[in-house]
Amino acid sequence: MANGIKCKCRRCMCRGLMGPAVLITIGAIFLIDRTPWGYGFGHLWPILLVVIGLVKLAEALASTEGHTGPGGSSGGGSGGGS
Secondary structure (H helix, E strand, O other), rough: OOOOOOOHHHHHHHHHOOHHHHHHHHHHHHHOOOOOOOOHHHHHHHHHHHHHHHHHHHHOOOOOOOOOOOOOOOOOOOOOOO
């Protein structure tokens, strides 16, 4: 298996945004927690759910044009032999 993303369709690219978006959101929440504004993780954790939902929505609405299958090919399937 290769270590890169093989598929370049928009849906697979959106799927790859989930990890970075969650990490950035958690970092921002903990950064806000260190300010004197009075908001902590206990108040802001729903923002994490909103970010996850937005990424999943973008993934669901994205086009699959140019998608290559999980095996790296767009064909395949179980074609019966003669």
